[in-house]
Amino acid sequence: MSTQTDAAVDSSKQESKRILTGIKPTGIPHLGNYVGAIRPAIQSIQDSDDEAFFFLADYHGIIGCYDPAVIHESTKIIAATWIACGLDPERVTFYRQSDVPEIPELAWILNCSCAKGLMNRAHAYKAAVDINTEKADVDPDQGINMGLFGYPVLMAADILMFNATHVPVGRDQVQHIEMARDIAGTFNHRYKPLFTLPSAVVDEDIPLLTGLDGRKMSKSYGNTIPLFGDPNPQVSPEKQMHKAIMKIVTNSQLPAEPKDPDDSALFEIYKAFATPAEIIDMRDQYAAGIGWGDAKQALFDKINSEIAPFRARYEELMANPKELEEILQMGAEKARRHSRKQLDKTRRAIGIRPLAKLK
Ligand code: TRP
Numbered sequence: 163m164s165t166q167t168d169a170a171v172d173s174s175k176q177e178s179k180r181i182l183t184g185i186k187p188t189g190i191p192h193l194g195n196y197v198g199a200i201r202p203a204i205q206s207i208q209d210s211d212d213e214a215f216f217f218l219a220d221y222h223g224i225i226g227c228y229d230p231a232v233i234h235e236s237t238k239i240i241a242a243t244w245i246a247c248g249l250d251p252e253r254v255t256f257y258r259q260s261d262v263p264e265i266p267e268l269a270w271i272l273n274c275s276c277a278k279g280l281m282n283r284a285h286a287y288k289a290a291v292d293i294n295t296e297k298a299d300v301d302p303d304q305g306i307n308m309g310l311f312g313y314p315v316l317m318a319a320d321i322l323m324f325n326a327t328h329v330p331v332g333r334d335q336v337q338h339i340e341m342a343r344d345i346a347g348t349f350n351h352r353y354k355p356l357f358t359l360p361s362a363v364v365d366e367d368i369p370l371l372t373g374l375d376g377r378k379m380s381k382s383y384g385n386t387i388p389l390f391g392d393p394n395p396q397v398s399p400e401k402q403m404h405k406a407i408m409k410i411v412t413n414s415q416l417p418a419e420p421k422d423p424d425d426s427a428l429f430e431i432y433k434a435f436a437t438p439a440e441i442i443d444m445r446d447q448y449a450a451g452i453g454w455g456d457a458k459q460a461l462f463d464k465i466n467s468e469i470a471p472f473r474a475r476y477e478e479l480m481a482n483p484k485e486l487e488e489i490l491q492m493g494a495e496k497a498r499r500h501s502r503k504q505l506d507k508t509r510r511a512i513g514i515r516p517l518a519k520l521k
Contacts, residue, residue: 173327173361179212182326182360184219184259184317187236188227191243192386193465194371194379197434202368203330204248214254215324215497216244218490221259221266221316225309241486243389246476257493259320264501269312269319271508275349276315276341284314285337318342323501325358336362353511356504369434372427374409389469390476399473400466407462417453428457435464 183203191200207214218240223233237258249256259265281287287310294300309316314337321329321342329339339362346357370378373385380386387406391399410427423429423445433441444460452460479486509515 172359179210179328180215180324180326180358181207181212181328181330181363182215182217182321182324183330184217184222184320185240185244187218187220187223187233187240189236189381190239190392191389192379192381193389193431194373194386196247196389196469197371198332198368200244200247202365204244206330207250207254208248212328215326216249216254216256217262217320217493217497218258219317219320222313225307225313238480238483238486241490242476242479245479245486245489246390246472248472251489251493255493255496256489257497258490261490261494262323262497262501264498264505265319265323266316268323268501268505268508269316271512272318272322272345272349273312273315275352276318276345277348280341280344281311281314284311284341285334286313287311314338314341315345318345321360322346322357323504324497325504326360327358328363329360330363330365333364336364354507356507356511369430371434372430374406374411376411376427390473400470403466403469404462407458407465410458410461412454412457415454417456418451420451421448421457423448426457428454428461432457432461432464435461435468440464 185199203216218237220233220237223236227233241256241258244256245251287306290306290310291302294302294304294306317338318341321339322345329342331339339360343359346359350357373379373383374387375383375385377383377385387403391397391402397405410431412426412428415421426448429444429448432444436444447460448457
């Protein structure tokens, strides 16, 4: 439904951009995350004057992870990773979702402008139900908590709280942005046009990396190359990365045999790190029969030249959580300047306000 009121707050009709994205703090960042999310997000901010909000979505993290130690440690690792990779917390409002209590409050209000049927159609919820339905004698909702069911509403609160216009996400998240638009539209129409309708931004040019075993690099396949290595290393992070790269599967062609670069995971990952001239040169080396061992070494050198400069800062932040906490608190303070006002307006719009001025 597109009313005139909606059009007035439609982000696609707005000139100045406000970019916002959330990062779920579960798991250890790998090269696929770096190439697919971290590097492009940081670069796009560096190259523009747009306002930007990046946050750790820890209240989303607890939906699927009940291990307090994992939630706590991942928050630290992921905050340290983004800062070490060049996110400038002065330039970007960088905060932890749970430090902005107005967000879950807004989520409750938005729940009341969200049709239950809309949530029934959410991909993540439906996929969980489908898995149960395939099993005999299992309740379709077994093991599904209300957090998973209402996930898109909390995400809508994340976005609408700051009137974000552009939300960079992976393809799997596009439906959630559409739901945020839908919820905003219902609220704006019912009460007051307080919320900007956000647009999802999916970058088609961002490479999806192949993992060690030839499938897409993903935590769930256990085939990833960690960005900064395991947190409790017996071996240095650099050696860990070298070892992982040496494990990437190749075919059995011998050194000196000409090889097809477009059929090689090594070359595909190489392309994500090399300049156009280096890519052409490596193509020639494949045609000339570079051995797989040498191709792996070349890939390691290339990746390492980009990542090595970030390692010292990463280690420093991991060893000094106080500095990270200060950065996050500074971000929360900036975020709450917006969220307090937006929540106040929202509460007033729905009829929740003081009965009289006291004093
Ligand atoms: N759901 C997103 C993911 O899994 C993370 C997220 C939470 C998010 N809130 C957001 C992304 C708001 C963009 C905007 O990747």
